[in-house]
Amino acid sequence: MNEKTKPKHEQVKEMILSWIESERYKPNDQLPTEHELSELSGTSRQTVRQALGTLVQEGRLYRKQGSGTYVAALSERRTADMPTIGVLTTYISDYIFPQIVRGAESVLREQGCLMLLSSTDNDKAKERDNLLMLQAGPLQGLIIEPTKSAQGNPNLDCYLALEYMKIPYLMINERYAELDCPCVKVDDELGGYLAAKHLIELGHFRIAGFFKTDDLQGTQRLKGFLRAHREFGVQLRPEHVVHYATENKETRPFELALTMLEKPEERPTAIVCYNDELAVRLLEAVRRTELRVPEDVSMIGFDDSFLATATEVKLTSVSHPKAELGMKAAELLIAMMEGSAPSRNRDIIFAPDIVLRDSTKPYEKNGDKFVRTNV
Amino acid sequence: MNEKTKPKHEQVKEMILSWIESERYKPNDQLPTEHELSELSGTSRQTVRQALGTLVQEGRLYRKQGSGTYVAALSERRTADMPTIGVLTTYISDYIFPQIVRGAESVLREQGCLMLLSSTDNDKAKERDNLLMLQAGPLQGLIIEPTKSAQGNPNLDCYLALEYMKIPYLMINERYAELDCPCVKVDDELGGYLAAKHLIELGHFRIAGFFKTDDLQGTQRLKGFLRAHREFGVQLRPEHVVHYATENKETRPFELALTMLEKPEERPTAIVCYNDELAVRLLEAVRRTELRVPEDVSMIGFDDSFLATATEVKLTSVSHPKAELGMKAAELLIAMMEGSAPSRNRDIIFAPDIVLRDSTKPYEKNGDKFVRTNV
DNA sequence: CAAGCTAACATGTACGTACAACTTCAAAAT
DNA sequence: ATTTTGAAGTTGTACGTACATGTTAGCTTG
Structure with a gap:
């Protein structure tokens, strides 16, 4: 024929x-x-x-x-002309991620794509289940937020299956180390650096940092925090660097903050918080010890979320464009699906900046017994 | 045959x-x-x-x-054995809806369903676009949050098409008046009633209420607020009932609250807020007028969101189980798809309750010139 | 005028015949 | 031993007959 x-x-x-x-x-x-x-x-x-x-x-x-x-x-009409895109997230109602999804969805809708949404509860076994289930559907592309990104990738075979099936995928916030897909993210190291730099430039010399280090985002923010201290020659007390994880995030940072705030001779003059959610929690610790932000201890959050302005003292916070991140991720994935994405150097990295509000102020001696011993 | x-x-x-x-x-x-x-x-x-x-x-x-x-x-294999469920919402990153979606998604995932998520920006034309697009996909069921539910339903033909196509659907939060699908929601009228009742029982007699009345949720909460006043024989000043809409929610309630708080002889002794988001905003209006919550004016929010505990004065708030609502909606829709849902009386209505925190206190004369003239 | 009935019309199922196009395997040729 | 050819087998297209099931419109009756 x-x-x-x-x-x-x-x-x-x-x-x-x-x-x-x-x-x-x-x-x-x-x-x-x-x-x-x-x-x-x-x-x-x-x-x-x-x-x-x-x-x-x-x-x-x-x-x-x-x-x-x-x-x-x-x-x-059937879906032959409507691509289906999966979005796999850790927590649907995480206080930041809905805005990223919103950005992605608006681009996908505009491009006539259907969006499948699924979540892992930051659990690797559920990540696997979700990947298998999404692959069994009519999937043409996938946007993935890695699950406990700092802890390796037991589901590598699922990601390799996506590659075998020629389903393009990208990651947001961080990328598993052994994968080579594009990543759309905030420069977390720079964010942590800017947060610490801001406080150092205000004269603070005893700065505590609280970081959630089971996600690479927290690890990177810590890295920037440390780099600022090194560059400005400010000494860092080890007990002023607090690590916590998903499982203990409700208790450990609060307890350790109480402990360090209750000792006048060891008290930090400022606190860098992994995110605004933690900042709200540590605001309460500050109140519990009858100190004030920013008069007694400055505080800076991260994400510039709506929590930053819900508090009585509006939080200075590291800001980044959450919905735009989602939009760019969706645009990049569509380009990958159409074969029009560049094959190398496809990462999209957003530089954060600081939004100044009321929670940070210059360090003043204020009759304290403390003496600047650095610089 | x-x-x-x-x-x-x-x-x-x-x-x-x-x-x-x-x-x-x-x-x-x-x-x-x-x-x-x-x-x-x-x-x-x-x-x-x-x-x-x-x-x-x-x-x-x-x-x-x-x-x-x-x-x-x-x-x-095609997706014949993995049903695809659509969830159509007004705002993906609305501060409450992600928790509802989270509940729905967890049930759908457990039942091996794929979840399509789409949003309308509370705009009727986008609701239509979304309905047409979702219907064009491999849809087996639909969970819908109505768009400006108090303002009629110009997209009725799309809903009738769903019925013609035998795609089961249900609504959450409210239902368009002319449709007969099941609705899964909070008893908003009871919520508004409980909020006003709580303040009246604390001795408040001049209570302002702020309601977003382009959604039926706001209208129902207002209805309960009015009912409590009637039942307890408390008089209501018309200027203490504030209506606002999606388009002016950033400005109108704040301005009107400032106005009424600045006049000592007309000032309300308590405020019922449509939701916690508005309560955070009106907390700022109270501060702007150098009044305090709850010493000078009590305040109650709605939704018991994480905003209720982010503020310095923790908000008393009307509480309801958001994730459970999503779960029940998903379960009911699956039952409808399997033909195992009862054909009548399928609405699921959650009774709210009050979570007492710090933002409400009993009314005291406090040297004010005001005299109770009711009861 | 409304309700009920029936014939005509239109799609759904099932069988059959015939030939086209493609694949596989065995036999023949090199 | 390898390659080529042809026959047999298998799916794809096309036509036809016959009857079942459901819808619609027109007619009749109360």
């Missing part, structure tokens, strides 16, 4: 499609009967039925026994 | 499916030829071809002209 002579049922199908596309028949209009089409096309009723059957299966027509065959409304 | 005697081509299809499911034939195994199946089943080759054609269309088999018919590998 060469190109010139297609099967008759294909030719009938194309004739009917041309009627639909030229709007000779509009949605819910009735087509000629099978008998009429048979005569019109000079083919048998069976051949007409085969053409109609294919168009029904594709959602272009619907049939009603005893009544006739009708043009389907646009909404009844 | 009654239940007992299915069409022959259906029976052949089921025979072949039973082979696949019992693993008599595994992925990539070759099935008996059409001629052999014809003899085995006692039907014509055409009938066998029809059964095979359906299974090919469903992705269970693939055929190779001149070679044979084979069982498709698992990853090539």
